[in-house]
Amino acid sequence: MKKNKGDKIIMVSNIGSASRKYFVYSVNKKEKEPKELFSLQFDEKEYYPNVKLENALYEFFEITKDRFDFWVSDIDIIAERVVATGEYFLENKIIDEKYLDELEDVQKYDPLHTASLIDEIQKIFLIKEVCEKNKVKCKFKLVGISDSVFHSTISPETYTYGIPKTKNKNHRKFGYHGISMSEVNNNFGQKFDKIIAIHLGGGGSVTAIKKGESVYNSFGMTPVSGLINLTRVGDVDPFLAIDLAEEHKKFFRFLSEDNYLFKNTRRDLYAKSGLFSLTGERDMRDILANLKVKDENVKEKNMFALEVYMTKINECVGSAYAHLGGCDALVLTGAILEKSDIFRKIFLPKLKWLKVKAANIFVLKTEEEKEIARLVVDNKFV
Helix, strand or coil: CCCCCCCEEEEEEEECCCEEEEEEEEECCCCCCCEEEEEEEEECCCCCCCCCHHHHHHHHHHHHHHHHCCCHHHCCEEEEEECCCCHHHCCCEECCHHHHHHHHHHHHHCHHHHHHHHHHHHHHHHHHHHHHHCCCCCCCEEEEEECCHHHHHCCHHHHCCCCCCCCCCCCCCCCCCHHHHHHHHHHHCCCCCEEEEEEECCCEEEEEEECCEEEEECCCCCCCCCCCCCCCCCCCCHHHHHHHHHHHHHHCCCCCCHHHHHHHHHHHHHHCCHHHHHHCCCCHHHHHHHHHCCCHHHHHHHHHHHHHHHHHHHHHHHHHHHHHCCCCEEEEECHHHHHCHHHHHHHHHHHHHHCCCHHHEEECCCCHHHHHHHHHHHCCCC
16 A cells, blocks of 8 residues: 555554444644544444454455555554453553453453454454564554543542442443543533533443543443443442342252353343343334334333433433533534434433533534544554
8 A cells, every 4th residue: 555655554443342443544743633544344234244243354454455455564553442341441552462361351341342352352463473474564553542541530539439348449430432522522622611421322421521521421330331221231229230140040040150140140231231121122223213103002112211211311411410510511422312313302302401502512423433543643652
């Protein structure tokens, strides 16, 4: 691939629970603002649906080699979006074997994101190893841009849980969607001192940004907490999780393997709860479409689920408001709020109590991949 003298090439990988997004940017010392060269997305519905997600990285390189004469030897930095629980991930870092070990230790907290991330990192390590064995120039560094770093400014009194002390330093709130919130802050942090940002996609969160810093995020220790999400349970009484585990134990009483019970309970909380447990749907588009069907029972069931969803969001907006002591601007991000006029029409009236001027309510299409590339530059990885 041809590039201008002095340009550095950054490849960004954004691994979702049901998608893989790869973006390639160039950046030079003078401008420092990443310039997108090309991108590819893989998912199970629209983009390359015949490609298995676990093979998406290899397919990306095959396709871009043919289309753009692009290969791993052209890359200076591969930046992975990292969604992982733990103090270790409150900084953006070079990904090495120790980093991989840390990810494997916390994989149980976020099986959807972390397992896929670990798999891709191992593939990248293998690509580099094969290149070196075959004496192919392969100079790139692999870095992890964490979704929690932006929330590292949250105070101890906000992130601390009232639980018995253990040796595990990860038993605290961390916050997620930080890359998206970093872009929110870049766009509006200079104009407004008190910002409430709501991000709704497959996962959802509410963040309070005060004078450019995060002071509250509705997520807790893991991405399964906080708001009710499409398949994640959100905040519940801790004893409810114990009850679920006991239900599994009754059903599988002939099994004595505790890990099996915990694994199934985690799956219940992470993949079988949220709006899916209330509607049977895993996609907001399908839930909204069900509001228009003739069957009144289906309509009522889906509308009730949305009311539960919006009530929890409103509660978390109230918490954000309390942390800020007011609200100057409301920023709406994430696929649901960006793309669905129908949902915004139903949801925004619920927030009238905020008394934010209409001119100070913004819908922002965040570009997480570009923000990751910016953070690579800001952290001087390139």
